[in-house]
Amino acid sequence: MRRPIIAGNWKMYKNVNEAVELTNEIKRAVFNVNNVDIVIAPPFVNLSEVGDMLLETNIRLSAQNCYWEQEGAFTGEISVPMLKSVGCQYVIIGHSERRKYFGETDCTVNKKVAAVIENELIPIMCVGETLEEREAEKTLEVVKTQVTEGLAGFDEAYLKTLVIAYEPVWAIGTGKTATPGQAQEVHAVIRNLIKDLYSENLSSEIRILYGGSVNPGNIENLMNETDIDGGLIGGASLKSEGFIDIIKKTSNLCTKKGIEE
Ligand code: 13P
Numbered sequence: 001m002r003r004p005i006i007a008g009n010w011k012m013y014k015n016v017n018e019a020v021e022l023t024n025e026i027k028r029a030v031f032n033v034n035n036v037d038i039v040i041a042p043p044f045v046n047l048s049e050v051g052d053m054l055l056e057t058n059i060r061l062s063a064q065n066c067y068w069e070q071e072g073a074f075t076g077e078i079s080v081p082m083l084k085s086v087g088c089q090y091v092i093i094g095h096s097e098r099r100k101y102f103g104e105t106d107c108t109v110n111k112k113v114a115a116v117i118e119n120e121l122i123p124i125m126c127v128g129e130t131l132e133e134r135e136a137e138k139t140l141e142v143v144k145t146q147v148t149e150g151l152a153g154f155d156e157a158y159l160k161t162l163v164i165a166y167e168p169v170w171a172i173g174t175g176k177t178a179t180p181g182q183a184q185e186v187h188a189v190i191r192n193l194i195k196d197l198y199s200e201n202l203s204s205e206i207r208i209l210y211g212g213s214v215n216p217g218n219i220e221n222l223m224n225e226t227d228i229d230g231g232l233i234g235g236a237s238l239k240s241e242g243f244i245d246i247i248k249k250t251s252n253l254c255t256k257k258g259i260e261e
Pocket of ligand 1: 009095167171172173174175211212213214232233234235236
């Protein structure tokens with residue numbers, strides 16, 4: 001079992017006061033969890049404040065997006081060095097909501113992943129099919145294309161820290177989780193693709209998260225699948241109890257399987 005990541009994507013929720021409160025609650029509850037990588041991704045405007053609160057804790061800070069240039073006349077955009085300067089260690093790239101509403105493509109995802117890695121942060125690259133694509137039995141083809149194009153041009157040394165998140169679009173915010181079997185099938189295909197594109201070594205080390213209506217009731221079954229290495233959690237990460245429960249259940253599972261530290 002690879003060391004799991006439980007990441008909370010807060011999307012466009014929480015003003016700064018609410019973000020501080022939620023961060024405090026999570027911090028207090030999970031300070032002694034040391035076998036799970038815990039990540040929270042608040043909106044841009046809260047990153048600096050929350051980043052300060054996470055100094056010397058076991059919780060890592062993520063942004064939800066970035067621009068690929070280092071700096072320049074790009075009104076409204078945020079660069080990776082800026083994110084780094086407020087304490088971000090991760091950046092979510094290519095979330096399906098960004099692809100759907102903001103015109104992200106595999107090509108922009110590719111540029112952003114490069115910018116994140118060049119600045120020594122960790123990209124969480126999101127892929128996943130829509131309901132129509134699943135019903136047309138195109139899931140595997142769509143996901144393989146997204147991974148291949150998203151990573152086009154990188155050599156293996158570049159991708160040591162890369163995290164991939166499989167988030168079927170039809171399962172996001174709908175309460176319809178993919179069954180552990182459905183998720184495992186796609187995770188295994190992604191892992192195999194990484195082997196074909198790169199090496200056995202990278203494919204066995206890369207962490208692939210599942211996202212889409214993850215909650216305290218389904219996390220254990222998902223985590224019991226061989227190729228699922230954690231969760232990217234939306235709705236259930238907005239309330240401390242649910243997110244803490246997911247972290248603790250994952251941690252207990254790791255303890256059972258002998259993963260410590
Ligand atoms: P939900 O957990 O609300 O379905 O959202 C998943 C997601 O999009 C995480 O990035």
